[in-house]
Amino acid sequence: MPGRCPVTAPTTAPAVDEGDLLAHFDALVAAGETIEPRDWMPDGYRRMLVRQIAQHAHSEIIGMQPEGAWLTRAPSLHRKSVLIAKVQDEAGHGLYLYSAAETLGVDRAALLDALHRGQQRASATFNHPALTWADTGAIAWLTDGAAVINQAPLCRTSYGPYARAMRRVCQEEAFHVRQGYDLMRALCEGTPEQKAMAQDAVNRWWLPAVALMFGPPDTEAGGADARTAALGAAVSRRAMAWGIKRHTNDELRQRFVDSCVPQAERLGLTLPDPAIRWNEERGHYDFTPIDWDTYREALGDDTHWARQRIAHRRAAHEDGAWVREAAAAYAARTDGTGGEDE
Amino acid sequence: MSITSDAPVVRRPDPLPGEQPSAAPDLARYLLRLGDDALVLGQRLCQWITRAPTIDEDLALSNIALDLIGHARALLTRAGRLDGTGRTEDDLAYGRSDREFTNALLTELPNGDFAATVARQLAYTHYAVLSYETLAHCADPDLAAFGARAAKEVAFHRLHADRWTVTLGRGTEESARRMRDGLERVWPYTAELFEEDEVVRRLAASGTVPSPAPLRETWLGRVTEVVTEAGLTVPTPAWSATGGRSGLHTEEFGPLIAELQSVRRQFPGGTW
Numbered sequence: 001m002p003g004r005c006p007v008t009a010p011t012t013a014p015a016v017d018e019g020d021l022l023a024h025f026d027a028l029v030a031a032g033e034t035i036e037p038r039d040w041m042p043d044g045y046r047r048m049l050v051r052q053i054a055q056h057a058h059s060e061i062i063g064m065q066p067e068g069a070w071l072t073r074a075p076s077l078h079r080k081s082v083l084i085a086k087v088q089d090e091a092g093h094g095l096y097l098y099s100a101a102e103t104l105g106v107d108r109a110a111l112l113d114a115l116h117r118g119q120q121r122a123s124a125t126f127n128h129p130a131l132t133w134a135d136t137g138a139i140a141w142l143t144d145g146a147a148v149i150n151q152a153p154l155c156r157t158s159y160g161p162y163a164r165a166m167r168r169v170c171q172e173e174a175f176h177v178r179q180g181y182d183l184m185r186a187l188c189e190g191t192p193e194q195k196a197m198a199q200d201a202v203n204r205w206w207l208p209a210v211a212l213m214f215g216p217p218d219t220e221a222g223g224a225d226a227r228t229a230a231l232g233a234a235v236s237r238r239a240m241a242w243g244i245k246r247h248t249n250d251e252l253r254q255r256f257v258d259s260c261v262p263q264a265e266r267l268g269l270t271l272p273d274p275a276i277r278w279n280e281e282r283g284h285y286d287f288t289p290i291d292w293d294t295y296r297e298a299l300g301d302d303t304h305w306a307r308q309r310i311a312h313r314r315a316a317h318e319d320g321a322w323v324r325e326a327a328a329a330y331a332a333r334t335d336g337t338g339g340e341d342e
Numbered sequence: 343m344s345i346t347s348d349a350p351v352v353r354r355p356d357p358l359p360g361e362q363p364s365a366a367p368d369l370a371r372y373l374l375r376l377g378d379d380a381l382v383l384g385q386r387l388c389q390w391i392t393r394a395p396t397i398d399e400d401l402a403l404s405n406i407a408l409d410l411i412g413h414a415r416a417l418l419t420r421a422g423r424l425d426g427t428g429r430t431e432d433d434l435a436y437g438r439s440d441r442e443f444t445n446a447l448l449t450e451l452p453n454g455d456f457a458a459t460v461a462r463q464l465a466y467t468h469y470a471v472l473s474y475e476t477l478a479h480c481a482d483p484d485l486a487a488f489g490a491r492a493a494k495e496v497a498f499h500r501l502h503a504d505r506w507t508v509t510l511g512r513g514t515e516e517s518a519r520r521m522r523d524g525l526e527r528v529w530p531y532t533a534e535l536f537e538e539d540e541v542v543r544r545l546a547a548s549g550t551v552p553s554p555a556p557l558r559e560t561w562l563g564r565v566t567e568v569v570t571e572a573g574l575t576v577p578t579p580a581w582s583a584t585g586g587r588s589g590l591h592t593e594e595f596g597p598l599i600a601e602l603q604s605v606r607r608q609f610p611g612g613t614w
Contacts, residue, residue, distance in 0.1 A: 061397060064391070064392045064400070065392050068391050068392040069392075071388040071391055071407075072385055072388050072389060072601050072602060073601055073602070073604050073605045074605070075436070075605040075606040075609070075612070075614045076432050076436075076606070076614040077381075077411055077414065077415045077418075077431050077432060077435055078415075078432075078614075079614055080388075080411055081408060081411050081412065081415070084388065084391070084404050084407055084408045084411065085404075085408055087391055087392075087404055088391075088400075088401055088404035088405060088408065091397050091400045091401040091404065092401060094397055095397055095398070095401070098397075133605045186613055186614055187614075189613060190609070190612045190613040190614075191609060191611055191612055191613075193609055193612075194609055194612050194613070197609075312392065312393075313392075315393075316392065316393045316394065316395070319393070319395070319455075320394065320395025320396060320399075320456065321395075322514070322516050322517055322520070323395035323396070323399075323456050323510070323517065324395055324396060325513070325514055325516075325517070326509060326510050326513025326514045326516070326517030327509055327513065329513045329514050329517075330508075330509045330512050330513045333512070334512075
């Protein structure tokens with residue numbers, strides 16, 4: 001097991017050769033050791049992590065909106081409590097992840113600004129509207145279900161603060177999936193109108209979940225053409241070499257489909273993909289490949305809802321500016337901590 | 343399953359050990375008031391979530407809303423058993439019309455800006471801690487246990503309100519102005535929290551639950567301390583609002599209840 005290298009950045013340690021630092025970094029990653037904030041790391045690694053962690057944090061914060069819109073309309077006090085707790089968890093996940101990103105030398109205020117200005121993005125999954133109560137169930141069951149599959153390997157990602165944040169996130173996400181499934185089960189066992197509402201929600205949330213939660217296709221088998229697959233695979237390969245990712249997008253996507261099909265069958269719901277069928281030879285379910293056209297179709301980029309999500313977030317931030325200023329002024333005056341420093 | 347009668351089966355609530363039968367309808371009405379306060383204020387706080395000044399506040403306000411809905415569930419469940427109808431928490435939350443809700447008007451006031459919400463929280467939390475503490479000493483062990491737990495939880499909400507009142511009062515010129523406006527806005531609605539009517543008087547006379555009226559002095563002392571620390575003055579409104587406890591609400595209340603009940607009413611006979 002390689003020893004720790006207490007070097008913060010190459011510029012502060014001119015005597016150390018960058019080649020040695022890189023070799024040491026590679027050895028740590030290869031040995032399955034975590035990289036910690038004070039360790040030297042390649043710039044590309046730092047940039048890839050900041051980009052990925054920020055996008056994840058932004059997705060938690062933006063993802064509060066479609067479900068948050070149903071808090072006041074939840075049809076039982078039990079479901080209302082469950083939904084408040086879930087949206088609250090998402091705010092908490094956003095905070096853990098922004099904190100993890102801050103260990104890489106960026107601050108939360110700058111990341112939020114980048115989100116508000118459209119320079120960084122949240123998952124396009126949430127560019128879709130939550131039109132009925134059943135959407136809150138479909139989101140929890142499908143998109144949180146996809147998130148769990150996507151994120152479980154990140155609990156062992158090479159960057160320590162990210163891995164530790166993800167362990168907490170994943171535990172809570174797994175709980176959300178069970179609640180989402182339970183909500184859908186209640187609707188499917190209810191009146192025909194309730195079941196129709198559940199099916200309609202699944203029809204609208206399946207593609208955003210299966211396409212967007214796992215990122216673009218990165219293998220030919222997954223549906224990308226040779227050139228796209230090569231491009232996507234190069235990014236995935238880099239992320240895997242650094243221990244940031246553990247699996248290709250398409251591998252995780254297959255795992256998701258394999259878990260959802262039997263669950264949908266138990267609910268008596270139909271996943272809106274006629275190509276879904278068990279493939280004995282592969283030992284997996286076949287499904288319509290997420291090629292670039294399908295992916296773009298699912299994006300919902302630059303639509304009413306894509307704009308609305310950011311506008312809602314920006315309005316909250318701007319309306320609250322005077323509160324943050326007051327908290328900062330009070331804290332400065334009293335040496336106390338008066339609230340969030342943004 | 344053997345069918346012995348075509349008559350609909352009405353589930354009678356279990357008799358509660360140690361309960362004065364004659365006190366039950368009054369106690370039910372009293373608990374319904376407290377439950378409606380928590381439900382309606384929780385519903386208002388839900389409207390903040392995703393709109394708070396910081397993500398930390400989204401988290402704090404959702405935490406408070408979650409506790410309030412929890413209190414409402416316990417109180418409505420109990421009220422439904424005590425009034426002899428056997429109505430569940432959801433029957434009471436989703437099956438009553440606007441006029442049947444008996445929350446104090448303070449809890450239904452629209453959120454306004456963050457300072458107005460903090461002012462409403464300040465007034466409510468200081469009242470609710472005192473009110474739940476009196477429940478904690480009542481003879482019924484279940485109700486006493488609930489009162490003790492709820493008082494502890496609301497004490498955290500009170501801390502949140504106290505801190506923000508002081509922070510805003512002593513923050514910037516703008517925040518101090520907004521905090522003052524917030525207090526002015528909600529203060530005429532605070533007297534109703536301590537109102538006495540026949541229900542409360544009978545409960546107090548039978549020793550079931552003390553009247554909230556004498557709590558007002560302690561309440562005023564405590565909020566005055568916080569408001570003074572914030573560099574502001576407790577308003578002395580020339581009028582006070584009333585009506586909530588007898589189902590006479592503000593015009594803003596209708597849309598709040600319509601929104602609360604909309605999905606459930608859209609799917610009659612649904613299971614959730």
